Amino acid sequence: MGILSVKDVNKNFGGLRALSHVNLDVEEGTVHAIIGPNGAGKSTLLNCFVGRLEPDSGSVTFADRSLLGIRPYQINQIGIARVFQTPEIFADLTLIDNVMIPAFAKRDGDFKVNMWRSVANERGVHDKAMAMLEDVGLDMKADQIAGQLSRGDKRRLELAMCLVQEPKLLLLDEPTAGMARADTNNTIDLLKQISRRGITMVVIEHDMHVVFSLADKISVLAQGTVIVEDVPEKIKGNPKVQEAYLGGAHL
C-alpha cells in the first residue's frame, strides 16, 4: 500500500457521479500526477485528500491514517501540505514573515495574532524560515513585500511556506497555472529538487510538459474513473488515454 491510498472512492453531486470506484496508490518518495480532461474529477479527488469533501463511500488513507472526517486545518499537522492554483500568500507581509507564520502554526498547532510580539525573539524559527527562503532562491528578497513578487516567485514563496512545515506529502493543484514558460521551467526544476529530498508529491496539471518532466507515475481520470495508471512513457502512446483525454489527439 502507498503512503496515500484511495480505495473504491465514490462521490456524487446530486445526480452527477463525480468519482466512481476510484483506486489510487501513491508510493512514498515518488511524484504521482493525476491528469484528465476538464470535469474528469481531479479537483474533487484532491478535495477528498484534504477534508474539503467527504467521499460518499470508500476510503482514503495517508500513512495508514484515515483522512475521512479530517478538517482542512488539520492536514498540515499530519504532514500534508497543499499548493493552490493561485499562490496563497500574505501579500502585505514580507517574505520572511510569510514563511515564519506557517512555521509557528506547525510548531504550536495554530497561529495567534498576539504571538507577533514574540516573533522578533524567535530566533530558531526565523533562521529556519530564512533557510527555506534560501532553498527556493528567495533569501535575497526576505524583507520585500510578498505582493510585489512575480508569479513565479510567489509560487517559490508558497513552496517555502509549505517546506518549512516539513511535509511528507505535497499536493500541487496546477502549480504552473498562468505562468510564462521561463517561470514554468524554473518551477519544474524547484519541484525536482524538492522531490529529491524524498517528499512525496501528487500533482494535478493540465500542462503535459510539466507532467512528463516531473511524474514517476500518472493516473488518468476520465468521467470520474481512473482509466489508466502507468509510467509516463507508457501513458504517451496509450490509445485509451488519447481517446478519452484528448479525443484522439496525440499527447
Ligand SMILES: Nc1ncnc2c1ncn2[C@@H]1O[C@H](COP(=O)(O)OP(=O)(O)OP(=O)(O)O)[C@@H](O)[C@H]1O
Ligand atoms: N461542488 C460541486 N457541486 C456540483 N457539481 C460539482 C461540484 N464540484 C464539481 N462538480 C462537478 O463534478 C465534476 C468533476 O469536477 P472536478 O472539478 O472535480 O473536475 P476536474 O477534473 O478538476 O476539472 P478541471 O480540470 O476543469 O478543473 C464536474 O462535472 C463538475 O461540474
